[in-house]
Amino acid sequence: MKRILSCMQPTNRLHLGNYLGALKNWVALQNEGAECLYGVVDLHAITAGHDPAELAQSTREIAAAYIASGVDPKKSTIFVQSSVLAHSELMWLFSAIAQMGKLERMTQFKDKAGKHKERASVGLFAYPVLMAADILVYKATHVPVGEDQKQHLELAREIASTFNHKFCGGDEFFPMPEPVITGEATRVMSLRNGTEKMSKSAESDMSRINLTDDADLIAKKITKATSDPHPLPDNIKDLEERPEADNLYSIYAALSGKRKEHVVKEFAGKGFGEFKPALADLCVEKLSPITARMSELMADPAEIDKILRAGAEKANTLAEPVLKEAMDKMGFWRP
Ligand code: AQP
Numbered sequence: 001m002k003r004i005l006s007c008m009q010p011t012n013r014l015h016l017g018n019y020l021g022a023l024k025n026w027v028a029l030q031n032e033g034a035e036c037l038y039g040v041v042d043l044h045a046i047t048a049g050h051d052p053a054e055l056a057q058s059t060r061e062i063a064a065a066y067i068a069s070g071v072d073p074k075k076s077t078i079f080v081q082s083s084v085l086a087h088s089e090l091m092w093l094f095s096a097i098a099q100m101g102k103l104e105r106m107t108q109f110k111d112k113a114g115k116h117k118e119r120a121s122v123g124l125f126a127y128p129v130l131m132a133a134d135i136l137v138y139k140a141t142h143v144p145v146g147e148d149q150k151q152h153l154e155l156a157r158e159i160a161s162t163f164n165h166k167f168c169g170g171d172e173f174f175p176m177p178e179p180v181i182t183g184e185a186t187r188v189m190s191l192r193n194g195t196e197k198m199s200k201s202a203e204s205d206m207s208r209i210n211l212t213d214d215a216d217l218i219a220k221k222i223t224k225a226t227s228d229p230h231p232l233p234d235n236i237k238d239l240e241e242r243p244e245a246d247n248l249y250s251i252y253a254a255l256s257g258k259r260k261e262h263v264v265k266e267f268a269g270k271g272f273g274e275f276k277p278a279l280a281d282l283c284v285e286k287l288s289p290i291t292a293r294m295s296e297l298m299a300d301p302a303e304i305d306k307i308l309r310a311g312a313e314k315a316n317t318l319a320e321p322v323l324k325e326a327m328d329k330m331g332f333w334r335p
Contacts, residue, residue, distance in 0.1 A: 001035070004034045006038055016251065020184075021188060023069045044123075047121050063307065068211075080308055084315045087130065087134055088130070091126070106155070107151060109124060112201075131152050141177060142180050143156075143179055144182070194243030219284070223276055239260075239264070249264065251279065
């Protein structure tokens with residue numbers, strides 16, 4: 001059985017990278033009829049400092065973004081991580097088998113902790129162990145994510161394998177979760193620097209397109225996006241040394257549903273002066289219905305809360321037996 005699990009953190013607003021790298025694929029998987037669970041991972045959101053006055057509202061906003069992007073609460077389970085306690089409990093069990101050395105090699109921790117590693121929280125360091133629990137507590141088989149999460153997924157697979165080996169005599173109690181990294185934009189880069197990933201926490205708002213940006217702001221950000229002085233290429237190979245151009249082409253391809261080589265042919269010999277307005281129009285066309293739907297949903301928080309309560313109930317029903325069985329395998333006393 002194919003069971004899909006994927007999540008986003010309620011840290012700031014979602015951006016085009018989150019949409020193209022993950023969310024758009026979530027909707028496709030749901031519409032193919034897979035069993036899907038989509039979480040808002042608020043326990044991850046507190047690991048790098050957060051504002052308690054904003055957390056609940058950001059959580060609702062992420063849920064609204066899921067629904068506005070096409071996740072249908074009647075077909076998929078939308079839930080909040082902290083309302084399913086089994087995530088944290090399984091994480092603690094996994095923290096007894098995850099190795100410090102492996103966690104130290106995680107590039108996202110290095111990027112986020114920066115130069116002051118010793119001041120980073122234990123939670124930020126242990127993030128991939130909680131992520132392994134998020135996935136395995138549902139025995140999820142497939143995890144649609146952006147390229148940046150590949151290393152964390154690999155660790156989740158290692159934890160599953162170690163657990164199966166140590167406590168289940170090699171039986172596959174936890175399945176090996178497969179990353180699903182698809183689309184023309186699996187790693188959307190910053191609009192200011194084509195070698196850095198588009199990120200919610202990057203200082204400059206001009207580096208990303210937020211799902212809440214209006215048409216004028218989207219057009220402004222694309223017009224001002226860093227590009228290069230060369231004419232647009234007539235073959236895809238020539239994009240290899242041009243990260244900014246490559247990024248803008250990937251975004252165009254992913255939004256239009258065309259292959260990147262086709263987009264290259266369409267704009268061959270033209271300049272950014274022609275390409276950027278076409279890209280801006282496409283972004284507005286695809287994102288503005290999502291933005292409009294998000295604000296409608298946000299005007300009715302009680303409805304979002306109802307969806308999240310129903311999602312929590314379903315998610316708890318799936319997660320609790322897995323946690324209990326994992327504890328039995330580990331030999332815990334239970335009343
Ligand atoms: N730039 C990106 N390109 C493609 N996919 C991306 N994702 C994130 N950035 C890009 C995918 O979005 C999903 C949810 O990400 P998250 O909320 O867990 O946080 P993140 O990966 O840490 O994303 P950000 O934007 O970089 O957030 P901050 O700045 O708060 O850390 C994941 O599937 C991720 O792959």
